Amino acid sequence: MLEVKDLHSYYGKSHILHGVHLNVRQGEIVSLLGRNGVGRSTTIKAIMGQVQSSGSVVFKGQELMGQKAYMIARKGLGIVPENRDIFPSLTVRQNLLLGMKGRKESGRWSMEDMYNLFPRLRERAEAPAGVMSGGEQQMLTLCRTLMGDPDLVMIDEPTEGLAPKIVDQVANLFDEIAKRGISILLVEQKLTIALRISQRVYVMGHGQIVFEGTPDDLRANEGVRKEWLEV
Amino acid sequence: MEFFLVTTLNSLSYGLLLFMLSSGLTLIFSMMGVLNFAHASFYMLGAYFAYQTSTYLGFWPALVIAPLAVAFLGALTERYGLRTVHRYGHVAELLFTFGLAYIIEEFVHLLWGRAPVEYKIPEILDFSAFSIFSTQYPAYRVFMMLMSVGMLACLYLVLTRTRIGLIIQASLTHPEMVEALGHNVPSVFMTVFAGGAALAGLAGVIGGNAFVTEPGMAASVGTIVFVVVVFGGMGSLAGAFIASLIIGAVQTFSVAFDYSLATLLTGLGVQLNTESAWYELWKVTIAQAAPVLPYILMVLMLIVRPKGLMGTREG
Ligand SMILES: Nc1ncnc2c1ncn2[C@@H]1O[C@H](COP(=O)(O)OP(=O)(O)OP(=O)(O)O)[C@@H](O)[C@H]1O
Numbered sequence: 001m002l003e004v005k006d007l008h009s010y011y012g013k014s015h016i017l018h019g020v021h022l023n024v025r026q027g028e029i030v031s032l033l034g035r036n037g038v039g040r041s042t043t044i045k046a047i048m049g050q051v052q053s054s055g056s057v058v059f060k061g062q063e064l065m066g067q068k069a070y071m072i073a074r075k076g077l078g079i080v081p082e083n084r085d086i087f088p089s090l091t092v093r094q095n096l097l098l099g100m101k102g103r104k105e106s107g108r109w110s111m112e113d114m115y116n117l118f119p120r121l122r123e124r125a126e127a128p129a130g131v132m133s134g135g136e137q138q139m140l141t142l143c144r145t146l147m148g149d150p151d152l153v154m155i156d157e158p159t160e161g162l163a164p165k166i167v168d169q170v171a172n173l174f175d176e177i178a179k180r181g182i183s184i185l186l187v188e189q190k191l192t193i194a195l196r197i198s199q200r201v202y203v204m205g206h207g208q209i210v211f212e213g214t215p216d217d218l219r220a221n222e223g224v225r226k227e228w229l230e231v
Numbered sequence: 232m233e234f235f236l237v238t239t240l241n242s243l244s245y246g247l248l249l250f251m252l253s254s255g256l257t258l259i260f261s262m263m264g265v266l267n268f269a270h271a272s273f274y275m276l277g278a279y280f281a282y283q284t285s286t287y288l289g290f291w292p293a294l295v296i297a298p299l300a301v302a303f304l305g306a307l308t309e310r311y312g313l314r315t316v317h318r319y320g321h322v323a324e325l326l327f328t329f330g331l332a333y334i335i336e337e338f339v340h341l342l343w344g345r346a347p348v349e350y351k352i353p354e355i356l357d358f359s360a361f362s363i364f365s366t367q368y369p370a371y372r373v374f375m376m377l378m379s380v381g382m383l384a385c386l387y388l389v390l391t392r393t394r395i396g397l398i399i400q401a402s403l404t405h406p407e408m409v410e411a412l413g414h415n416v417p418s419v420f421m422t423v424f425a426g427g428a429a430l431a432g433l434a435g436v437i438g439g440n441a442f443v444t445e446p447g448m449a450a451s452v453g454t455i456v457f458v459v460v461v462f463g464g465m466g467s468l469a470g471a472f473i474a475s476l477i478i479g480a481v482q483t484f485s486v487a488f489d490y491s492l493a494t495l496l497t498g499l500g501v502q503l504n505t506e507s508a509w510y511e512l513w514k515v516t517i518a519q520a521a522p523v524l525p526y527i528l529m530v531l532m533l534i535v536r537p538k539g540l541m542g543t544r545e546g
């Protein structure tokens with residue numbers, strides 16, 4: 001469904017990604033692991049068309065390289081960035097509305113689904129999103145992207161800094177997403193969740209993929225964990 | 232009392248006109264991160280287009296056609312000018328708008344000459360709406376106020392109640408995220424630029440005949456609008472609104488005051504004559520100092536609050 005080949009990315013003159021290869025199949029949950037600063041966020045931003053890049057990104061049979069981000073989004077790719085870019089002065093409901101690509105609810109998710117999954121969002125529907133807690137903002141960012149009915153979502157460190165109770169809620173949402181046949185490319189640093197929910201994992205180091213396999217492969221491979229994951 | 236009421240009304244209509252300019256400038260600034268030096272040129276073009284159109288078709292068609300024409304030029308400016316220049320950074324964008332302001336001024340010289348043109352208020356509005364004691368208050372001033380308030384109410388409703396308004400609001404602060412949700416942000420930017428230009432154009436249509444339509448109008452109004460946005464705080468619509476009314480009032484009231492520091496000092500019992508130290512300074516009247524008062528206010532504001540009245544951005 002998503003096939004990335006020889007992806008090189010640049011911020012100005014600094015060359016960050018050095019030929020990344022990865023793929024995600026229909027309905028699959030795939031994790032992209034690695035230490036801070038190895039280029040995981042850059043990889044998904046580059047797929048989304050937000051970073052100057054070269055190489056090939058094929059999604060549902062179409063080449064995305066060189067396309068504008070909004071065109072890529074309209075093809076069915078969604079991103080949930082790590083910095084939780086909610087629109088703080090707009091209300092929770094307005095944030096969700098802007099997740100939709102058109103005026104009407106369509107596709108797999110309705111506003112009602114989101115409110116049922118996260119009752120907190122219903123309670124705060126008319127409050128400015130900026131006054132919500134970090135965890136609530138994280139849920140909102142996820143839900144907002146889902147309102148756009150993506151076929152594949154790329155989610156950047158969704159559980160970073162969240163209380164365990166909320167982490168469980170987020171994990172439930174992943175199950176729900178997978179149930180509806182949506183693929184997930186999950187960027188994580190913590191192994192626990194990633195190994196539990198993923199079908200396959202990639203490990204990144206210095207702008208390249210250094211390991212690829214199933215969660216069991218990674219559990220068994222102490223060398224890779226020591227060299228590329230543990231601090 | 233009479234003087235006070237009339238001057239208050241005048242400063243209100245002028246302040247609202249300033250806000251039509253400063254609101255567009257503020258939106259465009261929030262979006263691009265640079266001041267558009269050509270913004271007041273759109274005001275001037277609005278006035279000249281309206282003058283030209285009204286000689287053929289009369290005032291009312293001009294009221295619609297001129298702002299639309301200016302909006303179209305604004306859209307072209309964003310699409311083929313700023314968007315191209317953008318990749319070279321803010322300085323290039325700033326220089327671009329600067330250059331554009333000169334080009335528009337020269338263009339106006341060429342087409343309409345250097346002298347003021349006879350852009351008059353329409354006859355149907357050339358009567359006195361009501362009288363305040365012995366002063367007849369002109370209907371056109373009332374019309375100006377109604378137009379500005381109506382237009383700004385529309386702007387407010389569009390920004391807060393419509394889907395495109397929400398997309399615009401979000402794009403001002405988080406353009407990358409908005410685009411990643413599948414919204415065509417470049418075209419949103421073009422729309423905002425065209426809308427801001429249209430507001431400036433409309434201000435020109437209704438201000439050009441109330442004041443004067445001449446090639447120097449862009450420069451003189453431009454500097455005042457610049458003062459307004461700096462005073463109000465760059466990027467803040469509420470700040471621009473308050474600042475427009477304040478600066479409008481300061482400019483309108485000050486020209487009418489014949490008092491000087493000498494009046495005050497004499498009132499306090501200080502004896503002043505031509506021999507006194509600094510005599511020249513004491514006898515400058517507020518009316519004489521009127522043109523610099525807005526700048527003095529701006530400088531004071533920058534000293535007390537470098538971000539301006541309600542500004543959030545640095546610099
Ligand atoms: N906007 C930017 N401009 C310049 N360099 C950047 C920018 N964003 C990231 N980088 C650099 O690119 C490299 C990879 O960053 P990236 O955000 O992809 O890392 P990451 O793997 O997501 O790690 P983390 O999110 O934990 O910081 C880092 O060295 C970072 O300093």
Ligand SMILES: [Mg+2]
Nearest residue numbers: 040041042082
């Ligand atoms: Mg990151």
